[in-house]
Amino acid sequence: MFILNNDTPVPLYQQLYSQIREHILAGKLPADARLPSVRQLAIELATSRNTVEGAYQELYAEGYIYSKPRSGYFVSALDQEAAPLSLLKKPRLRSSLSTPAPRFDYDFHPARLAPKSFPAPLWRKLFSECLRETSRELVQYGPPQGELNLRRMIQLYLERSRGVVCDPEQIVICAGLQHSLDMVAQILKGSHSVVAVENPGYHLPRSVFRNHGYEIVPVPVGADGLDLEALASSGGTLAYVTPSHQLPMGCVMPVANRLKLIEWAESGGRLILEDDYDSELRYHGKPIPSLQGLRPRGNIIYLGTFSKVLSPALRLSYLVLPDSLLDAYRRLFHDYFSTVSLLEQRTLAKFMEQGHWDRHIRRMRAIYKKQHDVLIRAVAQRFGSRAEIVGQGAGLHIVLQLPGISLSEAEIISRAAQHGIGLFPFSATCAAGEPAATRLLLGFGGMSASEIEAGIALLSRLCF
Amino acid sequence: MFILNNDTPVPLYQQLYSQIREHILAGKLPADARLPSVRQLAIELATSRNTVEGAYQELYAEGYIYSKPRSGYFVSALDQEAAPLSLLKKPRLRSSLSTPAPRFDYDFHPARLAPKSFPAPLWRKLFSECLRETSRELVQYGPPQGELNLRRMIQLYLERSRGVVCDPEQIVICAGLQHSLDMVAQILKGSHSVVAVENPGYHLPRSVFRNHGYEIVPVPVGADGLDLEALASSGGTLAYVTPSHQLPMGCVMPVANRLKLIEWAESGGRLILEDDYDSELRYHGKPIPSLQGLRPRGNIIYLGTFSKVLSPALRLSYLVLPDSLLDAYRRLFHDYFSTVSLLEQRTLAKFMEQGHWDRHIRRMRAIYKKQHDVLIRAVAQRFGSRAEIVGQGAGLHIVLQLPGISLSEAEIISRAAQHGIGLFPFSATCAAGEPAATRLLLGFGGMSASEIEAGIALLSRLCF
Numbered sequence: 026m027f028i029l030n031n032d033t034p035v036p037l038y039q040q041l042y043s044q045i046r047e048h049i050l051a052g053k054l055p056a057d058a059r060l061p062s063v064r065q066l067a068i069e070l071a072t073s074r075n076t077v078e079g080a081y082q083e084l085y086a087e088g089y090i091y092s093k094p095r096s097g098y099f100v101s102a103l104d105q106e107a108a109p110l111s112l113l114k115k116p117r118l119r120s121s122l123s124t125p126a127p128r129f130d131y132d133f134h135p136a137r138l139a140p141k142s143f144p145a146p147l148w149r150k151l152f153s154e155c156l157r158e159t160s161r162e163l164v165q166y167g168p169p170q171g172e173l174n175l176r177r178m179i180q181l182y183l184e185r186s187r188g189v190v191c192d193p194e195q196i197v198i199c200a201g202l203q204h205s206l207d208m209v210a211q212i213l214k215g216s217h218s219v220v221a222v223e224n225p226g227y228h229l230p231r232s233v234f235r236n237h238g239y240e241i242v243p244v245p246v247g248a249d250g251l252d253l254e255a256l257a258s259s260g261g262t263l264a265y266v267t268p269s270h271q272l273p274m275g276c277v278m279p280v281a282n283r284l285k286l287i288e289w290a291e292s293g294g295r296l297i298l299e300d301d302y303d304s305e306l307r308y309h310g311k312p313i314p315s316l317q318g319l320r321p322r323g324n325i326i327y328l329g330t331f332s333k334v335l336s337p338a339l340r341l342s343y344l345v346l347p348d349s350l351l352d353a354y355r356r357l358f359h360d361y362f363s364t365v366s367l368l369e370q371r372t373l374a375k376f377m378e379q380g381h382w383d384r385h386i387r388r389m390r391a392i393y394k395k396q397h398d399v400l401i402r403a404v405a406q407r408f409g410s411r412a413e414i415v416g417q418g419a420g421l422h423i424v425l426q427l428p429g430i431s432l433s434e435a436e437i438i439s440r441a442a443q444h445g446i447g448l449f450p451f452s453a454t455c456a457a458g459e460p461a462a463t464r465l466l467l468g469f470g471g472m473s474a475s476e477i478e479a480g481i482a483l484l485s486r487l488c489f
Numbered sequence: 490m491f492i493l494n495n496d497t498p499v500p501l502y503q504q505l506y507s508q509i510r511e512h513i514l515a516g517k518l519p520a521d522a523r524l525p526s527v528r529q530l531a532i533e534l535a536t537s538r539n540t541v542e543g544a545y546q547e548l549y550a551e552g553y554i555y556s557k558p559r560s561g562y563f564v565s566a567l568d569q570e571a572a573p574l575s576l577l578k579k580p581r582l583r584s585s586l587s588t589p590a591p592r593f594d595y596d597f598h599p600a601r602l603a604p605k606s607f608p609a610p611l612w613r614k615l616f617s618e619c620l621r622e623t624s625r626e627l628v629q630y631g632p633p634q635g636e637l638n639l640r641r642m643i644q645l646y647l648e649r650s651r652g653v654v655c656d657p658e659q660i661v662i663c664a665g666l667q668h669s670l671d672m673v674a675q676i677l678k679g680s681h682s683v684v685a686v687e688n689p690g691y692h693l694p695r696s697v698f699r700n701h702g703y704e705i706v707p708v709p710v711g712a713d714g715l716d717l718e719a720l721a722s723s724g725g726t727l728a729y730v731t732p733s734h735q736l737p738m739g740c741v742m743p744v745a746n747r748l749k750l751i752e753w754a755e756s757g758g759r760l761i762l763e764d765d766y767d768s769e770l771r772y773h774g775k776p777i778p779s780l781q782g783l784r785p786r787g788n789i790i791y792l793g794t795f796s797k798v799l800s801p802a803l804r805l806s807y808l809v810l811p812d813s814l815l816d817a818y819r820r821l822f823h824d825y826f827s828t829v830s831l832l833e834q835r836t837l838a839k840f841m842e843q844g845h846w847d848r849h850i851r852r853m854r855a856i857y858k859k860q861h862d863v864l865i866r867a868v869a870q871r872f873g874s875r876a877e878i879v880g881q882g883a884g885l886h887i888v889l890q891l892p893g894i895s896l897s898e899a900e901i902i903s904r905a906a907q908h909g910i911g912l913f914p915f916s917a918t919c920a921a922g923e924p925a926a927t928r929l930l931l932g933f934g935g936m937s938a939s940e941i942e943a944g945i946a947l948l949s950r951l952c953f
Contacts, residue, residue, distance in 0.1 A: 039775060083774050088713075088743020101745050138628035145624035149617050156616075160609035163800040164602035164935060200664055200828035207671065211700050232824040236675050238702075249552075279552020281567050310547050311503060336627040338831035360696040364664035367802035369830055471628060 029070055037072055038079030045080060049089050049100055056102035060090060129447030131480030135273075135422035136337055137471025139392050143336055144385060148372065151379075155371040167367035169358070171198025171343070175370045178377035179329075179343055186383075187304060188318025189327055191345045197354070200340040200364045202300065203233055205328050209298060209344065210237035212353050213263060217296070221261025223251050225454035227272045227300070230265045239263075243456030246271055250278035253285050262295045269304040269313040273424055273454045273466055275416015277313050287316070290324040297325045303333040305386045307419045308394040317345065324349070331373070333421065334389050335382075341365065341373055393421065399474045400467065400481065407485035421470035424451065430463050430488060437463065440487045446480055493534055501536055502543030509544060513553050513564055520566035524554060593911030595944030599737075599886035600801055601935025603856050607800055608849060612836065615843075619835040631831035633822070635662025635807070639834045642841035643793075643807055651768060652782025653791055655809045661818070664804040664828045666764065667697055669792050673762060673808065674701035676817050677727060681760070685725025687715050689918035691736045691764070694729045703727075707920030710735055714742035717749050726759045733768040733777040737888055737918045737930055739880015741777050751780070754788040761789045767797040769850045771883045772858040781809065788813070795837070797885065798853050799846075805829065805837060857885065863938045864931065864945065871949035885934035888915065894927050894952060901927065904951045910944055 027044045029037050048054045060066075063081065067074045081098055084090045090098045170176070176193035183189035199205040210233060220234045224243030231241050242259045245252045250271050256264055264286070268278035278286070290297045299316045307313065317327040327345035335341070346354055363370075376382055401417055404425065415424040432440075438448045451466040465484075469477055491508045493501050512518040524530075527545065531538045545562055548554045554562045634640070640657035647653035663669040674697060684698045688707030695705050706723045709716045714735050720728055728750070732742035742750070754761045763780045771777065781791040791809035799805070810818055827834075840846055865881055868889065879888040896904075902912045915928040929948075933941055 079774070086741060086774060087777055088741075088745050088747075101743070103745050103748050134629070136630060140625050140628055143624045143627040145620050145627075149620050152616060152620075153613050156609050156613050160607045161604050163607040163609075163802045164604055165598070165801060166600060167802045200668075201826055203825050204664075204668075204828050214702070229824050232822075236821050238678070277550060277552075279565070281552055281565050283552075284567055310543065310550060313551055337629060337826070338627045338631045340826070340828055340830050357700050358696075360693050361667050362665055362801070362804070364668050364804055364828055366804050366830055366833055369833070 027070060029072055029076070036079075037076040038083070041070070041072075041076060041080035042083045045084060046089055049084075049103065054100045056100055058100045059096075060098040060100070062097055129442070130445035131476055131483070132447040132471055133422075133467045133469070133480065134447055134449050134471065135466060135468030136332075137468060138333070138336070138421070139389070139396070139470060140473075142389060142392065144381065147381060148376070151375045152368065152372045155368055155375060159368060159371055163367065166362050167370070169361055169363050171196070171363055171365065172367065172370040172374055174378070175374035176343075178374050178382075182377060182382065183315075183327075183329070183345070186312065187301060187329075188314035189345060190318055190321035191327070195346050195348065195351065197344050197346065198363060198365050198370060199342045199344060201332065201342050202302070202328060202330055203229055204340075204364060205342050205344040206230055206233040206298075207237070208354070208358070209326055210234055210239065211357055212346075212350055213296065214238070215353075216294075217262045219259075219261045220263045220265060221251075221256050221259045222265045222456065223267065223271060224456040225273055225451070226265070226456070227267070227302075228453050230298075230300075231456065234265075241456065246274055246276070248276055249282050250276050251282075251286070253282055253289065256286075257289060262293070263298060264290070264295070265298045265300065266316075267300045267302065268316050269301055270307070270419050271416070272300075272302065273416065273422065273451065275419060275422075275424065278316075280319070283316050283319055287320045287323050287325070291320075295324060297323075298328060299325055300328045302328070302330050303420045305334050306390055306393055306421065308390065308397055309418050322348065326350070334386055339369060341369065393470060396469045396472065396474065396477060397423075399477050400469045403478045403481035404467075407481050408488075411489065422466055422468040425465040425467060427463055427465065427488065432463065432488065434463050434465075437465070437488060441484060444483055444487060446484055446487075491534060493536055493540070500543075501540045502547070505534070505536075505540060505544035506547045509548060510553055513548075513567065518564045520564055522564045523560070524562040524564070526561055593906070594909035595940055595947070596911040596935055597886075597931045597933070597944065598911055598913050598935065599930060599932030600796075601932060602797070602800065602885075603853070603860070603934060604937075606853060606856065608845065611845060612840070615839045616832065616836045619832055619839060623832060623835055627831065630826050631834070633825055633827050635660070635827055635829065636831065636834040636838055638842070639838035640807075642838050642846075646841060646846065647779075647791075647793070647809070650776065651765060651793075652778035653809060654782055654785035655791070659810050659812065659815065661808050661810065662827060662829050662834060663806045663808060665796065665806050666766070666792060666794055667693055668804075668828060669806050669808040670694055670697040670762075671701070672818070672822070673790055674698055674703065675821055676810075676814055677760065678702070679817075680758075681726045683723075683725045684727045684729060685715075685720050685723045686729045686920065687731065687735060688920040689737055689915070690729070690920070691731070691766075692917050694762075694764075695920065698729075705920065710738055710740070712740055713746050714740050715746075715750070717746055717753065720750075721753060726757070727762060728754070728759070729762045729764065730780075731764050731766065732780050733765055734771070734883050735880070736764075736766065737880065737886065737915065739883060739886075739888065742780075744783070747780050747783055751784045751787050751789070755784075759788060761787075762792060763789055764792045766792070766794055767884045768793075769798050770854055770857055770885065772854065772861055773882050786812065790814070798850055803833060805833065857934060860933045860936065860938065860941060861887075863941045864933045867942050867945035868931075871945050872952075875953065879928075886930055886932040889929040889931060891927055891929065891952065896927065896952065898927050898929075901929070901952060905948060908947055908951060910948055910951075 027041055029040050063074050063077045066077045088101055091101050092098050176196040179196055180193045219240045219242055221242050221244045222231055223246050235241055242261045244255045244259050251266050301315055304312050317325045330342040404412055411429055413426040417423050434450055434452055441448050449466050451464040491505055493504050527538050527541045530541045552565055555565050556562050640660040643660055644657045683704045683706055685706050685708045686695055687710050699705055706725045708719045708723050714732055715730050765779055768776050781789045794806040868876055875893055877890040881887050898914055898916055905912050913930050915930040
């Protein structure tokens with residue numbers, strides 16, 4: 026009835042256990058059937074009593090069999106309807122998974138950073154130091170709100186570089202903007218239900234808030250950023266904004282509008298979500314100070330990330346909560362753990378503490394300024410008066426307006442892809458469908474100067 | 490009016506910018522006041538025109554001043570009401586933040602692992618290799634669902650060790666159970682609103698689902714795990730269960746109950762959330778196979794973690810979605826990024842691929858078995874017949890029932906703390922307040938044999 030094989034690494038008792046189990050699940054051993062005694066079965070299979078005893082103990086522990094004192098083991102009554110037809114029938118590996126993302130010769134994706142820019146040797150050194158210092162702490166959970174030293178470093182950096190005034194206690198370390206917003210959406214759910222977002226604007230906040238049951242109201246963006254009159258009549262009580270560098274249009278919200286926006290928030294218990302995602306990257310003059318710094322005790326949640334200057338793959342971001350929300354944060358999340366690796370938090374804290382972060386920003390700013398300037402020149406040369414550049418001078422992308430173009434965005438993207446050019450659709454930033462005019466969003470962070478020049482030359486030929 | 494200081498590292502144009510800006514915000518320079526010409530102010534301050542030009546450009550870029558052609562720069566009209574009173578008044582550092590967590594001589598916290606168990610040298614080596622191989626990929630986002638190779642390794646491990654039958658496409662890499670459940674709560678929100686949880690049971694799932702607006706219904710746990718009749722009448726359409734090792738009581742759900750639970754789920758479009766958190770740690774016989782393996786195409790979401798055997802601080806977990814939920818997952822999260830560092834995912838994948846994970850499990854099982862056995866002996870010796878041990882033989886904790894005790898849980902915990910003993914409250918696992926009888930939850934993962942012996946000796950004296 027059962028066959029034991031000495032030539033496999035699977036222990037004999039497990040082989041026997043599996044076979045009896047399958048017989049029970051398949052109904053071949055009916056409910057209340059008595060199993061042979063340990064001695065009997067051991068003789069029958071020419072194996073040791075330990076083998077049979079081990080198998081019976083497993084079956085007993087999992088409830089496949091029950092025991093009666095001095096009578097032996099019996100098969101438990103199982104619901105055969107519910108039993109699996111095939112226990113280990115492996116589903117086929119679906120092919121969709123293994124399809125690699127398409128590679129482009131010229132990839133204008135706006136979230137790509139310069140290919141060789143990650144400070145790998147330094148990161149390895151700091152990581153190794155942290156691992157040596159930390160390995161005994163890895164056996165327990167880290168601080169729920171994030172490493173205190175990292176929060177101190179971020180506080181100092183934000184004060185120095187962004188004019189943000191806060192206490193490390195207001196800072197929460199998060200695993201990327203989406204995770205930051207996930208927390209914000211939960212904190213505010215009781216008191217808010219409608220989020221005003223910039224249109225065009227970053228698509229991720231729309232998804233996150235929609236997934237948390239919020240209504241999303243798109244508010245138009247003009248030359249000065251979010252249209253404040255439209256905001257006032259939008260019905261939104263939260264406003265997600267990118268005032269230092271509007272995503273995707275690149276404009277800076279003037280200070281008069283900033284103060285009005287702060288006033289809007291304070292006059293009605295409303296809240297501003299200030300996403301300062303790439304404020305480090307400004308190529309003329311110094312970075313625009315934050316909104317939060319204008320009103321440190323205001324109704325502003327400040328969001329920052331390391332994805333635009335260090336790496337999007339490490340998943341390191343933070344949020345600065347106003348004092349008024351700290352209680353709600355603690356009430357909701359007091360059982361929660363940090364979602365960011367303690368080792369990476371410590372490595373980053375060391376990176377900042379030793380001044381590498383500031384140096385890295387300066388280095389990256391110089392690199393991206395060059396790439397930016399090459400792109401601007403290439404567009405001027407190849408598109409000439411047929412394109413107007415919007416949002417230059419900062420960040421990792423520009424927008425091209427092409428008033429005379431007859432092709433739709435989808436047509437351009439498809440043509441471009443056929444010629445090895447990757448374009449991120451501008452329409453993805455629009456809250457409702459495609460924009461009226463065809464625009465191109467051109468990221469330059471991941472491209473060399475020669476790729477930018479060749480890519481723009483090719484693209485200009487495809488557009489007209 | 491303005492003072493420039495050559496002895497600070499702050500560039501002169503920034504000093505001037507800041508001072509003019511403060512004058513404007515403080516109302517000392519009223520709206521529409523004309524600023525001195527660049528040449529005038531440069532002479533007045535005995536500085537270069539570039540300095541003044543730089544300051545004006547910054548102020549202009551941020552909207553503090555406007556320009557009229559051939560007339561110069563003028564102060565913008567700002568809402569003075571909204572202007573900050575003090576721009577950089579630093580809030581005091583609140584003391585609560587810097588209070589370190591209390592340290593105990595004997596810490597019975599159930600989530601602590603053996604102090605020297607993290608495989609640091611190996612992890613450093615594999616991490617360094619991954620960094621070398623990956624550094625050029627760190628400049629863009631990693632795969633949203635997690636590294637394919639890590640998902641393959643997890644799939645193989647789950648099939649081999651847990652009987653889980655799935656495809657890597659069903660696996661999502663997450664930053665800990667709480668993040669896994671965050672996603673699950675969002676996926677199921679449209680079709681479910683009531684979650685049945687084990688009582689006593691892990692407190693984190695209750696918090697996560699409550700934060701997502703679910704109603705939580707506690708269902709009692711008996712010797713066979715979740716009470717299935719109580720479940721059927723609970724009104725819950727989701728059931729969060731720990732069938733291989735009930736948290737905290739340690740019982741195993743017998744296969745007859747498992748099949749009934751599967752039937753419960755399938756008969757009414759209900760869902761089982763199977764948390765298999767520490768299934769690797771079973772000290773007699775082999776691990777109990779998973780529920781998911783009994784019905785691979787059933788309504789089961791399988792949840793696993795690396796927090797119990799490798800490290801809780803690295804934040805590495807996964808969920809296995811049934812085919813029926815993959816569309817909903819993709820629909821909700823198609824804009825989302827992974828929340829787990831690509832470097833740590835790759836390091837873990839290598840760790841598993843090279844067989845270190847299996848070896849590490851065996852090593853940890855041997856270590857914890859010893860600590861477990863020491864604890865059982867110490868309790869028997871010190872508590873004798875006054876304590877009944879529940880849930881032994883697996884995991885990282887046991888439960889003591891103390892029928893004759895007159896002290897409340899709070900009294901014991903407070904006394905214990907005074908004597909250097911840290912106890913995690915059993916009542917935290919109870920859905921509604923304290924349990925009827927006083928129970929102690931004793932984790933042994935983070936303690937040496939001698940600490941366990943001394944701690945139990947001391948604790949037994951405090952209890953009676």
